[in-house]
Amino acid sequence: MALDSTQTSDGFPIPAGVFAQTVTEVAHYTDRLFRFRITRPASFRFRSGEFLMIGLPNAEKPVFRAYSVASPSWDDALEFYSIKVPGGPLTEHLQKIREGDTVLMRKKPTGTLVLDALLPGKRLWMFSTGTGIAPFASLIRDPETYEKFDEVILTQTCRTVAELRYGQDLAAAVKEDPLVGEMAQRLRHYCTVTREDFPVRGRITDLMASGQLFNDLGVDPITPERDRGMICGSMEMLKDTKAALEGFGLVEGSNNRPDTFVVERAFVD
Known part of the structure; x- marks a missing residue:
């Protein structure tokens, strides 16, 4: 208390x-x-x-x-x-x-990684590295996320396999959650590692550029008519992923001007 x-x-x-x-x-x-x-x-x-x-x-x-x-x-x-x-x-x-x-x-919360900052769409992509998964840990446990989107894809890229554990545990637990578990069956969790052996290796932007991300998931590439995006991670990752989404035709939005993707620029230490 x-x-x-x-x-x-x-x-x-x-x-x-x-x-x-x-x-x-x-x-x-x-x-x-x-x-x-x-x-x-x-x-x-x-x-x-x-x-x-x-x-x-x-x-x-x-x-x-x-x-x-x-x-x-x-x-x-x-x-x-x-x-x-x-x-x-x-x-x-x-x-x-x-x-x-x-x-x-x-006492005052804020941020751009909120559903209100996105235009309506069919598929929501959440791109994260490291602790950048934190806001998405919130969103994938919120019923409103599944009420607004038919499909939710959470990606996380870490340096090592051990660093994926928090997200992996969370993605598994949310599907058993009594409140959102049934809806969360539509959640897909895509993990990549950059410095160790793992089924998927590489930065998420490289996997988008090569098409491997979409092939692995069995989905069509991102389009502004259907897809919405959220990005949270390191400064370099934000810049590169923002450029990738803009290359697919998405436009950055904000709380006062919703659009097809949003970026969080607040960091710890």
């Missing part, structure tokens, strides 16, 4: 406009990746796919960074998926949190 005091247990002030929430679960996947869940304020509302600023109560002026909410908008807790950055001003400390610790979160 949220702390009622204006100070943390360590005596640091809780800044105005900030919730102080309790860590309820922490799971480490590799020496670089972990997820954690915190309590959700009763008054907090967000759209699946949005991000918010989170920090730790370990200084007079806490460091805040943007984190996509990985849990869906209906969940009673908030989940996050994070990279561990050696020497990072936030993640150096965040990776050490345990159940019962306090995490700070600003």
Whole structure:
């Protein structure tokens, strides 16, 4: 539950406009990746796919960074998926949190990876690398995603096989979920690896350019009449995937100007 005091247990002030929430679960996947869940304020509302600023109560002026909410908008807790950055001003400390610790979160969510920023379509592509899968972890657990699209394809590219585990576990679990499981049978999860042996190797943009992505899935190439896209990952990946979608005729949209694809440009450390 949220702390009622204006100070943390360590005596640091809780800044105005900030919730102080309790860590309820922490799971480490590799020496670089972990997820954690915190309590959700009763008054907090967000759209699946949005991000918010989170920090730790370990200084007079806490460091805040943007984190996509990985849990869906209906969940009673908030989940996050994070990279561990050696020497990072936030993640150096965040990776050490345990159940019962306090995490700070600003009260206003935002972001472009929301369904409202896309024009109606038939097939939704979610392109991610690494922890860029986090907003899609939210969206594939939201019934609205399947109500708006006949088919949902989530792609994730990582350096190693171990880094795929969070997404693989999630994609399997969502199909058994009592709320969205039946609808999520229409979800397809396409994984690629760049630095180890794996059934599919390579960057997603190269696999699009060669046509292997579409051949592997048994689908037609992307068209602006049918397809919508969302992109979240490294800066280089955003640039290259944006160019690839524009090559298929898609146009970047935003919250105030919906179109055929959207890009998230908020990053952790």
